[in-house]
Amino acid sequence: MSYVVGIDLGTSAVKALLVDRDGNVKAEASRSYPLVHKHSGWSEQQPEDWVEGTIDALAELVSGLGSSADQIEGISFSGQMHGLVLLDGQGRPVRNAILWNDTRTTQQCREIDRVLGGRLLEITRNPALEGFTLPKILWVKQNEPKAFEQAKLFVLPKDYVRYRLSGQLHMDYSDAAGTLLLDVAGKHWSGEILSAFELSASFCPPLIESHGLAGKLLPDIAQRSGLSESTKVFAGGADNACGAIGAGILTEGVTLCSIGTSGVILSSESDKQKEFGGKVHFFNHGKQDAFYAMGVTLAAGYSLSWFRNTFAEGESFEELLAGVGDIAPGAGGLLFTPYLVGERTPHADSAIRGSFIGMDGSHSRTHFARAVMEGITFSLNESVDILRRAGKTVDTIISIGGGAQNPVWLQMQADIFGATVVALENEQGPGMGAAMLAAYGCGWFDSLEDCAQRFVKRGAAYNPNPDAVKVYASLFEVYQQVYAQTRSLNEALIPYRG
Numbered sequence: 001m002s003y004v005v006g007i008d009l010g011t012s013a014v015k016a017l018l019v020d021r022d023g024n025v026k027a028e029a030s031r032s033y034p035l036v037h038k039h040s041g042w043s044e045q046q047p048e049d050w051v052e053g054t055i056d057a058l059a060e061l062v063s064g065l066g067s068s069a070d071q072i073e074g075i076s077f078s079g080q081m082h083g084l085v086l087l088d089g090q091g092r093p094v095r096n097a098i099l100w101n102d103t104r105t106t107q108q109c110r111e112i113d114r115v116l117g118g119r120l121l122e123i124t125r126n127p128a129l130e131g132f133t134l135p136k137i138l139w140v141k142q143n144e145p146k147a148f149e150q151a152k153l154f155v156l157p158k159d160y161v162r163y164r165l166s167g168q169l170h171m172d173y174s175d176a177a178g179t180l181l182l183d184v185a186g187k188h189w190s191g192e193i194l195s196a197f198e199l200s201a202s203f204c205p206p207l208i209e210s211h212g213l214a215g216k217l218l219p220d221i222a223q224r225s226g227l228s229e230s231t232k233v234f235a236g237g238a239d240n241a242c243g244a245i246g247a248g249i250l251t252e253g254v255t256l257c258s259i260g261t262s263g264v265i266l267s268s269e270s271d272k273q274k275e276f277g278g279k280v281h282f283f284n285h286g287k288q289d290a291f292y293a294m295g296v297t298l299a300a301g302y303s304l305s306w307f308r309n310t311f312a313e314g315e316s317f318e319e320l321l322a323g324v325g326d327i328a329p330g331a332g333g334l335l336f337t338p339y340l341v342g343e344r345t346p347h348a349d350s351a352i353r354g355s356f357i358g359m360d361g362s363h364s365r366t367h368f369a370r371a372v373m374e375g376i377t378f379s380l381n382e383s384v385d386i387l388r389r390a391g392k393t394v395d396t397i398i399s400i401g402g403g404a405q406n407p408v409w410l411q412m413q414a415d416i417f418g419a420t421v422v423a424l425e426n427e428q429g430p431g432m433g434a435a436m437l438a439a440y441g442c443g444w445f446d447s448l449e450d451c452a453q454r455f456v457k458r459g460a461a462y463n464p465n466p467d468a469v470k471v472y473a474s475l476f477e478v479y480q481q482v483y484a485q486t487r488s489l490n491e492a493l494i495p496y497r498g
């Protein structure tokens with residue numbers, strides 16, 4: 001038997017999957033690592049924690065295989081997007097990584113708008129948002145000039161881990177697309193943007209396809225992990241591109257809903273000129289020369305974890321959500337907006353914060369839990385709405401991520417999105433997409449589509465219930481008003497934040 005390994009470098013943990021030629025997951029191992037929040041709105045991680053966690057998780061996977069470690073032919077990666085890792089001339093990080101959910105860069109975003117105007121959207125197909133990488137680069141340049149002086153090159157989180165495992169520096173197109181330095185349709189670093197911000201071409205790593213061979217394992221990594229030195233290391237992709245690959249979303253027609261820490265509505269796009277006007281992100285896919293449009297809710301699963309950790313400490317999600325299915329759509333008139341860390345789609349606003357509207361004495365904790373699930377799903381429905389208005393058909397949605405583990409939430413998604421929602425049989429999230437990139441890279445299949453046919457197994461389907469669809473359609477109109485009605489109130493509260 002031969003195997004591949006998919007490594008998902010997430011925000012809270014790294015998860016490694018051992019996958020056989022039929023797409024069966026034979027073993028998995030994960031290691032978590034902390035987030036560092038030095039100030040409100042800041043979010044950092046230590047790159048060394050990713051590397052150590054990845055090697056430990058690989059060692060655990062490999063130890064289960066005994067003497068057959070050389071049956072692992074290839075490994076590949078899925079990574080949290082946008083995070084800035086600045087490397088010195090020796091390839092060492094000059095500071096902590098600044099992550100996708102760090103919102104300190106509003107001023108740098110406005111500067112990018114001022115300097116590039118409409119060219120930014122024309123070249124990168126995306127607007128300047130706090131989460132993306134270029135604003136983070138400018139923040140370090142302006143606020144930590146000494147660290148910036150040492151920085152010779154930047155990479156993204158999984159690129160750094162791949163570099164430490166293989167000694168080779170690369171960035172794949174799907175992750176490079178989220179930096180605001182890539183000409184997305186042209187598939188090259190934008191000289192125009194680099195020179196506008198006085199960055200040299202050598203500041204960007206060489207570009208590679210997601211299924212491209214980046215190198216082999218370094219001998220000391222092979223020794224520590226138990227893998228063979230001949231294990232091939234493939235580039236991998238952005239976590240959302242890998243989530244889509246792992247759900248078999250490689251062509252137009254089926255949409256992805258992913259509820260992890262963040263939440264995503266994603267639709268594959270074959271036309272690289274398709275215009276969304278920056279309302280949703282437009283990125284290169286992990287499949288060669290393909291693209292996708294995507295809307296992002298910053299605090300999707302995070303809103304539910306926050307609610308659990310704050311009001312039901314120590315309970316499992318199953319305990320927390322027991323009984324939510326007995327409450328009617330609308331949570332008894334309680335409405336939640338999931339803007340705990342600001343929002344991306346459709347309101348790119350780092351200052352907005354969440355609300356519960358309509359509380360009364362009849363509401364139990366279960367009403368609140370249901371309202372949180374509904375609010376997250378309404379936020380994702382704003383992205384579904386944008387895709388539909390841009391002419392895309394959204395009638396079948398594959399749902400992945402922690403949020404897809406709860407059948408009440410899957411039915412709620414069908415009712416709010418007004419579409420059939422399909423779960424996967426053995427949902428593994430982006431790690432499976434990474435494993436598929438390794439399987440395709442190893443030559444096990446002629447195309448990613450062939451690989452998906454073997455690896456991706458659809459499970460239960462949830463059809464919209466017409467009565468619930470009606471209730472949610474009118475509630476969604478109320479939900480959509482909350483942002484504008486609470487915006488100035490939230491701005492007035494900024495001085496009181498920690």
Ligand SMILES: Nc1ncnc2c1ncn2[C@@H]1O[C@H](COP(=O)(O)OP(=O)(O)O)[C@@H](O)[C@H]1O
Pocket residue numbers: 010011012013259260261262300301302303304305317318321401402403404405406409429
């Ligand atoms: N059993 C469950 N029922 C409902 N939601 C869940 C369940 N388990 C996890 N979640 C949600 O999924 C989120 C974690 O999803 P996951 O895909 O593991 O995230 P990430 O990869 O971003 O760390 C949690 O924050 C929680 O909101």
Ligand SMILES: O=C(CO)[C@@H](O)[C@H](O)COP(=O)(O)O
Pocket residue numbers: 010011012079080081082100101131178239240260261262263264296
């Ligand atoms: O910023 C984005 C996408 O643009 C996030 O999707 C991150 O890529 C990480 O999200 P999680 O997988 O941790 O939820």
